Amino acid sequence: MAHGVDARTWYGTMPVQFRYTPGTAGLRFFETLKKKGTLAATRCAECGKTYLPPRVYCENCFADLGDSWIEVEPRGRIHTFTLVHLDREGRRLRQPEIAAYVRIDGTDGGLVTRLLTVRPEDVRIDLPVEGVLLPPRLRTGALDDIRGFAPVGSGGPARRGRAR
Amino acid sequence: MKRKPHRRVAVVGAGLSLFMRRALETGKELSYYAASQALESAGVKRKDVEAVVMATAPDAFDGVHMKGDWLLDGAGGVRKPYMRAYVGGGSGVFSIISGWTLVASGLFDLVLVVGEEKMSSCQPHPQGAFLTIFDQIIERPLGPNLLWIFSLEQHRYMSTYGIRNEDIALVSVKNKRNALDHPAAQVSAALTVKDVLASEVVAWPVHRLMVSPISDGAAAIVLASEAVARRLTDKPVWVQGVGWSLDTSYWGNRDLAYPRYVETAARMAYEMAGVTEPGKQIHVAEPYDPFAYKELHHLEGLQLAGKGKAPEDLAQGRFERTGPLPVCPSGGLMGVGNPIAAAGVMKLCELFWQLRGEAGARQIPGQPERGVAQAWGDLMQIGTVAVLGIH
Amino acid sequence: MKGKPAARRPPARRRASTGIRRIDAPPRLPMRGHGLSDVEFQQTVPTVWWEPKLEYGWDAGEAIGRFLAGLKAGKIYGVRCRTCGRTVTPPRAFCELDFKPMDEWVELPDTGTVNTFSVCYITWDMKPLRRPQIPAVIEIDGTTPRVGFLHLLGGVSGSTVEAVRKQVQVGTPVRAVWRPLREREGAITDILYFAPLKAKGRRA
Numbered sequence: 001m002a003h004g005v006d007a008r009t010w011y012g013t014m015p016v017q018f019r020y021t022p023g024t025a026g027l028r029f030f031e032t033l034k035k036k037g038t039l040a041a042t043r044c045a046e047c048g049k050t051y052l053p054p055r056v057y058c059e060n061c062f063a064d065l066g067d068s069w070i071e072v073e074p075r076g077r078i079h080t081f082t083l084v085h086l087d088r089e090g091r092r093l094r095q096p097e098i099a100a101y102v103r104i105d106g107t108d109g110g111l112v113t114r115l116l117t118v119r120p121e122d123v124r125i126d127l128p129v130e131g132v133l134l135p136p137r138l139r140t141g142a143l144d145d146i147r148g149f150a151p152v153g154s155g156g157p158a159r160r161g162r163a164r
Numbered sequence: 165m166k167r168k169p170h171r172r173v174a175v176v177g178a179g180l181s182l183f184m185r186r187a188l189e190t191g192k193e194l195s196y197y198a199a200s201q202a203l204e205s206a207g208v209k210r211k212d213v214e215a216v217v218m219a220t221a222p223d224a225f226d227g228v229h230m231k232g233d234w235l236l237d238g239a240g241g242v243r244k245p246y247m248r249a250y251v252g253g254g255s256g257v258f259s260i261i262s263g264w265t266l267v268a269s270g271l272f273d274l275v276l277v278v279g280e281e282k283m284s285s286c287q288p289h290p291q292g293a294f295l296t297i298f299d300q301i302i303e304r305p306l307g308p309n310l311l312w313i314f315s316l317e318q319h320r321y322m323s324t325y326g327i328r329n330e331d332i333a334l335v336s337v338k339n340k341r342n343a344l345d346h347p348a349a350q351v352s353a354a355l356t357v358k359d360v361l362a363s364e365v366v367a368w369p370v371h372r373l374m375v376s377p378i379s380d381g382a383a384a385i386v387l388a389s390e391a392v393a394r395r396l397t398d399k400p401v402w403v404q405g406v407g408w409s410l411d412t413s414y415w416g417n418r419d420l421a422y423p424r425y426v427e428t429a430a431r432m433a434y435e436m437a438g439v440t441e442p443g444k445q446i447h448v449a450e451p452y453d454p455f456a457y458k459e460l461h462h463l464e465g466l467q468l469a470g471k472g473k474a475p476e477d478l479a480q481g482r483f484e485r486t487g488p489l490p491v492c493p494s495g496g497l498m499g500v501g502n503p504i505a506a507a508g509v510m511k512l513c514e515l516f517w518q519l520r521g522e523a524g525a526r527q528i529p530g531q532p533e534r535g536v537a538q539a540w541g542d543l544m545q546i547g548t549v550a551v552l553g554i555h
Numbered sequence: 556m557k558g559k560p561a562a563r564r565p566p567a568r569r570r571a572s573t574g575i576r577r578i579d580a581p582p583r584l585p586m587r588g589h590g591l592s593d594v595e596f597q598q599t600v601p602t603v604w605w606e607p608k609l610e611y612g613w614d615a616g617e618a619i620g621r622f623l624a625g626l627k628a629g630k631i632y633g634v635r636c637r638t639c640g641r642t643v644t645p646p647r648a649f650c651e652l653d654f655k656p657m658d659e660w661v662e663l664p665d666t667g668t669v670n671t672f673s674v675c676y677i678t679w680d681m682k683p684l685r686r687p688q689i690p691a692v693i694e695i696d697g698t699t700p701r702v703g704f705l706h707l708l709g710g711v712s713g714s715t716v717e718a719v720r721k722q723v724q725v726g727t728p729v730r731a732v733w734r735p736l737r738e739r740e741g742a743i744t745d746i747l748y749f750a751p752l753k754a755k756g757r758r759a
Contacts, residue, residue: 008615008623008741010301016292018227018285019596020603023190024589030601057196059237062203062210141601182588186596189588197587227605284596291679300613301623302645302743303705308679312690312705315673320692323671323725348586367675367690368716381588412651416692416703417643420671 025054028069034141037133038071041107052109074131074146076104083120096120102129102149114148128152170268174393174400175260175552177206177386178513183350183501186284187380191226192238194382195280198506199240202276202384207396213386214272216241219249219259219279221504221541224293227285239278239384249505253454253541254408255279256383256508257548260537261406263387264550273389279509280382290378297543311375313544315367317420318457322369324421325472327460329369333360334478335456336373336498342485343495345525348510350501351377360456374456379501383509385516399520404534405439405551407432413543421472426465426538429547433536434467437551442467446551447532448518449489450511452540453496462538463491465547490528493518508539508548515552618646621660627741629733633698635659641699665731667695667749670703672723674716686714693729693749709748728752 022030025042032040042065043050044058051058056066081100087093098115100123115123116132129149139145179201181187181194189197195218203210218232218239228234232248247266249258256279263277283290294310321327334357343352355373363373393400409428411418418424430442439445451462460474468489469477477483483491494500494514497507515535517523534553540546591600615623618634622645625632633644638653642661650657672691676684689711692703710732711722729749739745 008620009612010615011610011612012300012304013611014224014293014296014609016224016227016609017287017604017606019287020227020285020605021186021188021190021591021596022601022603023193024188025193026190027188027600055237056193057200057238059242060210062196062200062240064200142603180586182586182590184588184590186591186593187588188591188600194588201586227607289680291681295679298705300611301615301619305742305744306690306705306707307688308690308705309675309677309688310679311677312673312675315675316671316690316692316705319673320671320725348588364676365674365716366677367673369673414643414647414651416670416705417701419701420692 023056024066025056029054030141032071033145034139036071037074037136039074039104041070041072041104041109042068043070044068050107050109052104052107052111070106072104072106074104074133074149075152076102076110076129076149078115078123078125078127078129079103079110080125081115081123098123100149111146113146116148116150117154118151122151171270172390173264173267173387173403174390175385175403175512175516176388176393176396176400177202177204177208178516179203179205179384180348180510180513181382182348183379183381183503183506183510185350185377185379187282189380190238191220191228191231191235191280191282191382194282194380195235195238195278195384198280198382198384199238199276199278202386203240206386206388208274208386210240212274213240213244213276215245215247215266215275217247217249217259217263217266217275217277219255219262219277219505219509221250221252221255221281222293224296225286225290225504226282235280239280240276245272251542251546251548253452253504254508254539254546254548255505255541256511257537257539257550258408259505259509260385260387260403260512260550261408261548264403264406267387267389273392275387276384277387277509278382278384279506281503281505282380283378283503284380309367311367311370313415314455314458315370317461318369318455320420321457321461327472327475329361329371330357331475331479332457332460333357333371333374334475335453335459336360338478338484339453339459339492339496339498341499342493342526343499346495346500348381348501349495349499350379352495352499370455376454376497376502379503379507381501381503381506383506383513385509385512399554401516401519401552401554403550404553405433405435405437407434407436407547407549409547410542411545413545415544418545423461423465423540423547425545426462426540426547426549427467429549430466430536430538433549433551437534437553439534439551442536443489446489446534446536447530448493448515448528448535449491450494450496450514450535450537451491452508452511452538453492453498454502454540456498458540459492459496462540466536466538466549485526485528493523493526493528504541508537511537511539512550512552519552519554616648618648618657622646623741623743626743626745627739629736629739631663631665631695631731633661633663633695635661641702642697643702644695644698645704661697663695663697665695665733665746666752667693667729669708669723669725669727669729670694670701671725672708674719687719689719689723691749706743706746707748708750710750723751
């Protein structure tokens, strides 16, 4: 074996970027969010499971859910939450963020989101919350049309409204 | 090596999504289209499925880490035993090899095998991920293009046997024309050799119309043990033999004019299937054709043409749908499309339909009884082969 | 329009006594999918764009480490397997066929022959190149036949396939053209390219 050779590290990258399509289910979800400020979901008639985010198939029954759409309000309860102090690069955030998984009423699913207008010490599991959306004219049909969720009836009203 | 006895395994259903340049559907939805169609065609439900094999190639195409696991709910795999088949482009036929082991071993009686790829996600071009095939230290600094591997191989093949580009262009013509009859086809066309050679030279000797496209799509088959297969259908298509082999990853050390890894894999599959004269006993072939010359290269590795002789067989019409040995009656990757892992499963679907007389406008005459499907890929060094037949 | 899923007609079925339904009719099930145009994909359909940071540091290993050091010194090293007798370059720490160490190091000439080559007119992201790249598999003199590696050809005039093929064929002898010593860094690119030799070992 070769001896006395300096360790040699070679550096490189993988030059890839990604553009993700929403899928047929996601397309309808984002269009509904943008135009109506409501959440589109799909429901399986066989097993009753209601998918949010929506899927065009039931993962249990494998039934086609393409014609089984419902709409629900962006309201639900905190299923779990955490206080985040560091960003993705490991740097300290100026203000800690409250990340939560909110189970959406009327569905078996939910959304990962930020909690707004609430202090960490006032957050508890099962707290009822509602979505705080961008005003209709600022929505682009993306997940950040939802700014976050806030306790029901708290200072920031859920701005739904219909796009003109 | 003496092979141990095993249970018989049959293909009892098949399904495909459309193959598209860029699909609205997510990979999960594409998998669902193919998987649900395969289950429906087999007359079974998801609850009957005992295990799922998911064939899907680099995570970096779809841009989803651990994408085999991520796709699983669309592939019917929730709360089921699952196996990922991942050998690059060879995955599509490695899928049935993996599924076959699950049934032949006696472990399961009904297995769903799904192949999926969504290459459009990878920007600006999937080559950004594909380039990692080249060694990071002694090859990538040269600024390579993935096409080099194929053009270098095609040139060596041509030079070794005195083959002309006109001979190779005929593969594009045949397969794109065959694909005109395939409902899922992305790049079917009625072309002449002149059209193919008039397309721009991307990396000589490869012209643009000799390259299969970037594709999104999914395909699926259902495998069953003999007892279950006979309950489900009068026309099970038996997996008579499987074989696979990987050559050295030092691709410059391989004989580029001949795919020895395909021969090794084919011999393994033929031995298992009791095929001693492939040229006579194989009635239909679906070799992997990501580039026009590869169909010919692979036919020789499959022992279906003499070394350097496949081009003249092609020119004489031997491989037409109406010829003595139809090759890629589906239209292949050149005609239907190339969502990497799904493409090989598409070939298995084609054999399934051809052997049952259900290929519609693509049906080859003469009631074929046995066919071979083959895929290739990985670091361009794997051969995966499956022999299917009605007996 | 291809891609619009048609209404699905279930195929004809008969119930078997086991309760599993038998399918007799061919699967005339429509194949589904919604294809997007480039404009829809890039602009009008809501998509999510993500740029991951994928940065790597790879250890060259002992064999390649020594090979790269050799390149910096203007030398091409190879190794020989004492069991099968193959001499290969670039070197590897063990013979993958015999599974034994390859520890007999040899210094090889910087000449060889062209095993195959191509004339490439596009970049990896499919943009046109004005001057083609000429990749090749080079078999270095002194290595076992068919043991080749990837590099580039140069010192070839003209940009058309015809012009290149007049100067290079499969089997053409070539010699490495090196970067000036001060520019070498211990990389495969310390060899700029291999240039065709005319008869009598003179550079083309």
